[in-house]
Amino acid sequence: MRAIGALVRKDLLLELRTKETVPAMALFALVAYVLFHFALHRNALEGDLAAGVLWVTVLLAAVLGVNRLFVAEHEQGGFDGFLLAPVDRTAMLVAKVAALLCFLVVVELIAVPAFFLLLLGPGAGPAFPELLAILALADIGLAVVGTLAAGLAVQTRARDLIGPLVTLPLLVPVVIAAARSTAPLFSVPAGGTEAKWLAVLGLYDLVFVLLAYAVFDFLLED
Amino acid sequence: MYGKGLRGLSIATAATLVTAFALVFFYAPLDADQGFVQKIFYVHVPMAIVALGGFVFGGICAIAYLRTRDRKWDLRSYVAIHLSLILGLGVLVTGSIWARASWGHWWVWDEPTLVSFLIIFLLYACYQPLRFSIEDPDKQARYAAVFAILAGAFVPLNFLAVRLAQSLTHPRVLGTTGGDMPGAMRLTFLIALAGMVLLFVTLWKYEIAAKRARMRLRALRRRLLEA
Amino acid sequence: MPALPLEEAGKYVAGAYVVFFAVILIYVVIMAVRLSRLEREIAELDELAARKERPEPDDREEAPVP
Numbered sequence: 001m002r003a004i005g006a007l008v009r010k011d012l013l014l015e016l017r018t019k020e021t022v023p024a025m026a027l028f029a030l031v032a033y034v035l036f037h038f039a040l041h042r043n044a045l046e047g048d049l050a051a052g053v054l055w056v057t058v059l060l061a062a063v064l065g066v067n068r069l070f071v072a073e074h075e076q077g078g079f080d081g082f083l084l085a086p087v088d089r090t091a092m093l094v095a096k097v098a099a100l101l102c103f104l105v106v107v108e109l110i111a112v113p114a115f116f117l118l119l120l121g122p123g124a125g126p127a128f129p130e131l132l133a134i135l136a137l138a139d140i141g142l143a144v145v146g147t148l149a150a151g152l153a154v155q156t157r158a159r160d161l162i163g164p165l166v167t168l169p170l171l172v173p174v175v176i177a178a179a180r181s182t183a184p185l186f187s188v189p190a191g192g193t194e195a196k197w198l199a200v201l202g203l204y205d206l207v208f209v210l211l212a213y214a215v216f217d218f219l220l221e222d
Numbered sequence: 223m224y225g226k227g228l229r230g231l232s233i234a235t236a237a238t239l240v241t242a243f244a245l246v247f248f249y250a251p252l253d254a255d256q257g258f259v260q261k262i263f264y265v266h267v268p269m270a271i272v273a274l275g276g277f278v279f280g281g282i283c284a285i286a287y288l289r290t291r292d293r294k295w296d297l298r299s300y301v302a303i304h305l306s307l308i309l310g311l312g313v314l315v316t317g318s319i320w321a322r323a324s325w326g327h328w329w330v331w332d333e334p335t336l337v338s339f340l341i342i343f344l345l346y347a348c349y350q351p352l353r354f355s356i357e358d359p360d361k362q363a364r365y366a367a368v369f370a371i372l373a374g375a376f377v378p379l380n381f382l383a384v385r386l387a388q389s390l391t392h393p394r395v396l397g398t399t400g401g402d403m404p405g406a407m408r409l410t411f412l413i414a415l416a417g418m419v420l421l422f423v424t425l426w427k428y429e430i431a432a433k434r435a436r437m438r439l440r441a442l443r444r445r446l447l448e449a
Numbered sequence: 450m451p452a453l454p455l456e457e458a459g460k461y462v463a464g465a466y467v468v469f470f471a472v473i474l475i476y477v478v479i480m481a482v483r484l485s486r487l488e489r490e491i492a493e494l495d496e497l498a499a500r501k502e503r504p505e506p507d508d509r510e511e512a513p514v515p
Contacts, residue, residue: 157357
């Protein structure tokens with residue numbers, strides 16, 4: 001438990017000092033909104049379209065962050081140092097997922113309000129508790145799958161390409177469930193979320209958390 | 223040693239497939255809604271089922287590899303996934319032809335099987351690039367196994383999510399009546415499915431035999447050069 | 450969607466089945482190519498082994514004797 005805390009703290013401190021990843025992700029989200037405004041030729045979005053734009057942006061920003069997750073360890077021998085320590089290897093998995101989760105939350109703290117400001121139509125005010133629930137469940141899925149894909153990709157030569165290419169199809173169910181459950185919240189008049197999508201997100205998270213736990217050790221061996 | 227039983231298997235495959243296609247064209251009744259076009263169902267759906275099974279089987283072989291570290295499981299996993307990917311491409315193409323014939327478009331988003339297949343195809347298309355960009359053979363096998371397990375577990379989840387996403391107001395464009403298929407159709411379908419399964423197993427064994435022969439030849443050459 | 454007339458439908462159905470057979474045939478062709486490559490490798494190894502069995506003719510140059 002302490003090992004996990006130490007690792008998470010290391011990653012967060014590293015990010016705080018270098019400010020490499022999170023600002024880039026947030027900036028990317030904002031730029032994406034501008035692009036969507038021009039590409040869709042719309043001033044305000046609502047319903048399905050709003051939900052779709054929000055979630056695709058969050059997804060792509062997450063993929064940006066995924067690439068950077070293990071790069072420091074890989075380049076500076078962090079894996080070897082970790083393997084030598086008398087610590088359960090799953091600790092690294094949990095720590096990385098937690099770190100990525102923190103990054104995602106911070107980015108969303110910027111990206112979601114920005115979305116309301118820039119692109120969400122008037123009157124399409126979201127119900128906050130439900131939106132938070134969807135964001136939380138989706139973030140867990142994004143963090144777990146992102147960490148797994150990053151772990152796979154970091155050892156390959158074409159890691160910047162393999163990372164996103166593996167992550168994005170795996171995250172399609174998350175996009176489906178998140179967008180479909182957010183769409184009624186952004187509609188005018190606002191409706192309630194369908195519970196089945198939250199169930200899908202929950203199931204997805206559960207399956208991948210279990211899988212990650214089972215499989216992550218094999219990525220670390222050397 | 224190589225290709226043991228392969229001849230019998232190939233004959234069985236050919237016989238089953240020929241029987242199946244004869245049944246398709248001479249025995250199975252014409253579908254009331256879609257007419258003759260529905261016959262594509264007998265080649266498209268068995269390919270889809272076998273491809274999906276192949277992906278999941280590849281994941282299971284990967285689990286066996288990680289457990290035993292015996293490279294033969296890695297080979298089995300790789301070939302299964304490779305074959306399923308080819309079949310998957312066939313599924314997408316035949317599905318597209320079916321869509322064009324019965325709906326006028328070369329692609330329909332309303333058909334959940336086709337959409338799920340597209341996603342899975344895009345995912346597994348990364349398998350070989352991933353494998354071949356890792357140089358160390360042991361690491362390559364290990365990482366490929368992890369990918370195969372993740373992707374294999376993803377297959378059912380993906381189908382569930384996509385199926386849910388198609389709202390109930392859109393009827394299945396390319397489905398056949400499913401549960402209440404008349405007996406003749408069901409028999410034809412089952413034999414077509416059996417033929418497809420046999421085809422997969424035959425090609426799978428065939429490719430594994432060929433790869434192993436090549437590996438042993440390489441080893442033999444190394445030994446001869448060193449002696 | 451009304452069913453297509455038989456002539457038109459026939460083309461599509463034929464197309465689908467052709468795709469299926471094309472997949473198999475392409476596979477068979479690839480395997481045949483691999484087989485011929487294997488045979489070539491075997492022939493090379495055969496030659497290598499045969500050469501090892503024959504005693505090598507010694508054709509080193511003689512060092513000049515002063």
